[in-house]
Amino acid sequence: MIPENEIEARMRRDHGSRRARIVGEASPPNSLVRYGQGVGPWGIPTGLSAEFSAGALSAYRELRFLHGCRGVKELSVGACLYRLFCCFNQRTKRKTEDTHMKFEHLQGSIVAMVTPFRQDGSVNFDMLTELLERQIAAGTDGILTLGTTGEYSTMSHEEDAAVVEHTIRVVDGRVPVMVGSGSNCTVTQIEKSRLYQSMGADALLLISPYYNKANAEGMYRHFAETADAVDIPCILYNVPGRTGCSIPVSVVERLARHPNIAGIKEASGDMSYAMKIARCVGPDFALYSGNDDITVPILSIGGSGVISVYANVMPAMCRQIVADWLDGNHARALENHLRYLQLMNDLFLEVNPIPVKAAMNMMGLDVGPMRLPLCEMGEANAATLRRTLEEAGLL
Structure with a gap:
């Protein structure tokens, strides 16, 4: 069993010095x-x-x-x-051509990044740079920005664009960048998707339409028409606990035949549903776990990796678990997965991203508060999370 700090040290040796090549000021000005x-x-x-x-x-x-x-x-x-x-x-054209296939076949640990805020509620771009560099140094295979964990639902379109621009500029092609462009309005989703593609995104994450309660055909067209409108891979996002609806297996099966839909982030926690998806799609269609606690079970049915909240806290270990499984070292992958399972679970003691931001702040990573209606973690849950972080050697 390799300690987290040793994994990070090995990653630094493997990947060499990774200093960001950032052009211009460290963070966008307020005006x-x-x-x-x-x-x-x-x-x-x-x-x-x-x-x-x-x-x-x-x-x-x-x-x-x-x-x-x-x-x-x-x-x-x-x-x-x-x-x-x-x-x-x-x-844009060069970057899209260079990275399209790289993301389409990506396996490994993709971190669902938090968006750090200052106490006044503004985006902390300096800390965002630090967090991105930390992920790359740890060997993270891909970056997701503007996901659920990134609090995009409480950010303006202007802020979304600024975060995407900053993320792509700092990462600078070292790993693929996926951007959440989903909306419950198909026209808006297409507009956002085209924007993020033009900015250099390597892939898009498309959430199922929430609140509207689309039928199967409407859901299919929502995704298919968005994929028709862009030239980079689209990843479906099934998270019925957030949206109130699950993407039907029959719709996923149809969408998997679309040349520009490359996979699904499966965050229902329902292994029966995940196995049905695995059975009906081809080997080139990526199945990513959207729940850290079932990463190894998803990998065991042919999954490609995880889009992870836990990776914000232990990026090198998250990457190691997935890499070990994909390399055939199933025993070590399972050992480490079970070792940190309590931490993975405690990062969901309250609604995401409240616990992960609390954990990162406890660890000295100043990611700041959430935006309302999300608020600080309750005292009892915070104490439980602190004990788990201590047991994991992170405090």
Whole structure:
């Protein structure tokens, strides 16, 4: 059994020095207007409009929904989009071609990143950089941003775009980046998906439509039409505990035949459902565990890995468990999985991401508070979590 700190040390030796090559300031400024001297049409800094390419302008028009977002000023959105598209327009095609197959066949540990906030509620981009570097140094196989754990549901569209831009810039192609672009409105989901693809995302995570209660055909079209609209792999996200509906197995089977739908994050916790999915899809369709406590069971039925909350706390061990199983060292994978099972479970003592953020703050990783309606962990649960972290050697 290898201690977590030894795994991290080995990863550093294996992967060499991993310093971020970040261009520009360490974190985006609070007011994006400072990128231009004046403001012209669409909120674009004066004198800079001509630098937009036709592709960037087209993408901007597709994202008109941002401009009316509550609490987002037209000026900030225009300047933000100027920055995003100018940074990524020239390398989008190359990056998409280079990484598409890499993510489509990705196996391993994909961390569902938290979004760190300052005490005033703003995104802490400096800490986000630190967390991303920590994951890469630990050998994490992929990054998911704007998932459930990332609190995208309480962030503005402008903040979402800024987090995606920052994540892709810091990661700089060292591992694939998946971005959550899901919505219960298909048109909005398509618009967001196109934006994140244009920014350099390697894959998209698409949640099942919540609240609307779509029938099977509506659910199929929700996913299929989004996949038709982009050129990077789409991963389905089944999490009925959040959405109130499960993607029918028959719909997954149909979607698995779509050339641009590469897998599913299965977070129902229902192994019978997961086995039915495994039985009806082909070997190129990735099945990711969306629940840390059943990572090894999912791997045992042909799963490709895990999209993990636990990896925020012990990234190297999470990666090691999956790697051991995929390498055929099933006994060691199971041993470590069972060893840290209590911690995996205690990270869900309350609704995610309340416990994982509490754990990271206890460990000295200043990820800050949640945004309402999520609030701090109850005292009794926090004490239980602290004891489990101590037993795991993390405090």
